[in-house]
Amino acid sequence: MSMQAKEQGFTLIELIVVITILGILAAFALPRFMNMQEDARIATLKGLAGSLQASSAMVHGKALARGVTTGTLAIGDGQTVTLVNGYPSAATVSNTIQDLNGFTVTTGNPATFAPVGVANRNNCQVRYTQATATLPPVIATISTNCN
Numbered sequence: 001m002s003m004q005a006k007e008q009g010f011t012l013i014e015l016i017v018v019i020t021i022l023g024i025l026a027a028f029a030l031p032r033f034m035n036m037q038e039d040a041r042i043a044t045l046k047g048l049a050g051s052l053q054a055s056s057a058m059v060h061g062k063a064l065a066r067g068v069t070t071g072t073l074a075i076g077d078g079q080t081v082t083l084v085n086g087y088p089s090a091a092t093v094s095n096t097i098q099d100l101n102g103f104t105v106t107t108g109n110p111a112t113f114a115p116v117g118v119a120n121r122n123n124c125q126v127r128y129t130q131a132t133a134t135l136p137p138v139i140a141t142i143s144t145n146c147n
Contacts, residue, residue, distance in 0.1 A: 052096070080095065084130045111127070113125060124145060
């Protein structure tokens with residue numbers, strides 16, 4: 001006596017219903033994912049701004065300890081910065097950050113740091129304006145549109 005197993009699969013209607021449900025779920029999930037991407041870029045910018053703040057303060061402390069406010073200062077790992085009023089200049093502040101992968105850096109005063117792949121860099125960046133005789137450096141995060 002032989003027993004035959006009856007094979008069963010999904011019907012075409014069942015497959016269409018499942019694909020439709022997955023499509024509806026994707027329509028709701030995709031916009032939420034896109035917003036998370038912008039939030040991640042903004043968080044990255046804020047992290048970079050904090051790193052710039054900390055590194056410029058550390059360079060300033062080292063400059064004070066050495067009694068210098070102008071010229072160049074060795075900061076380790078073969079890196080040097082040019083000092084302006086005891087703080088890193090805008091042209092060399094990027095030397096104080098160990099890893100800038102994922103950012104486009106534009107030197108000048110201010111120096112700007114923008115995530116790679118952002119449509120409008122002017123609305124999604126960190127700006128480092130070098131110190132003046134009366135003010136420490138200004139580090140501003142601009143994140144009005146980081147798509």
